[in-house]
Amino acid sequence: KADDHSGYMQLALDEARKSPPKATNFCVGAVLVDLSCNRVLATGYTLELPGNTHAEQCCFMKLADQLGVPEERLKDVLPSEMALYTTVEPCSKRLSGNLPCVERVLRLADSIKTVYVGVMEPETFVNNSGKKSLQDAGISVVRVQGLEAEILKVATAGHNNT
Numbered sequence: 001k002a003d004d005h006s007g008y009m010q011l012a013l014d015e016a017r018k019s020p021p022k023a024t025n026f027c028v029g030a031v032l033v034d035l036s037c038n039r040v041l042a043t044g045y046t047l048e049l050p051g052n053t054h055a056e057q058c059c060f061m062k063l064a065d066q067l068g069v070p071e072e073r074l075k076d077v078l079p080s081e082m083a084l085y086t087t088v089e090p091c092s093k094r095l096s097g098n099l100p101c102v103e104r105v106l107r108l109a110d111s112i113k114t115v116y117v118g119v120m121e122p123e124t125f126v127n128n129s130g131k132k133s134l135q136d137a138g139i140s141v142v143r144v145q146g147l148e149a150e151i152l153k154v155a156t157a158g159h160n161n162t
């Protein structure tokens, strides 16, 4: 159904709420969906897994773990029709210097057909969007409207919102 997107984005937002607020990142939630059977294969939220992990990264790491492969081999075992829902667009630059999520998504470009985002990344930390590199790789980037205020409130919970 066309309105599945807000359902999955709401699910991603529920995940984001679990993320421990931090001043140096955003609290984000992500959901990986197998479109062929409309099933959630993995969820993730910022800092869910040890280290300075991002929500999208956690989805991929958890799914790779479930499928018994390293994250780098995920592209060989993923179903061919996936969608990634993430409350904030995948990062294309990280102040920590860790591998941006756009790069992680690009590795899976044969499987991930569409990335649904709740908001584009605010310019708090970096001011470039990975939208174009995703689109250049044939991945659609679609805004899911309606949850922006809630998503941003959760995302910036660790920021001194003076």
Ligand SMILES: Nc1nc(=O)c(N)c(NC[C@H](O)[C@H](O)[C@H](O)COP(=O)(O)O)[nH]1
Pocket (backbone or CB within 6 Å): 024, 025, 026, 027, 028, 045, 046, 047, 052, 053, 054, 055, 056, 086, 088, 089, 090, 091, 093, 094, 095, 096, 097, 098, 101, 121, 125, 126
């Ligand atoms: N899409 C997305 N998912 C996340 O889970 C997350 N935390 C961010 N946040 C983007 C922000 O730009 C980076 O958090 C800062 O640039 C600091 O970089 P680190 O997170 O320390 O690597 N963005």
Ligand SMILES: [Zn+2]
Pocket (backbone or CB within 6 Å): 054, 055, 056, 090, 091, 100, 101, 102
């Ligand atoms: Zn990221």
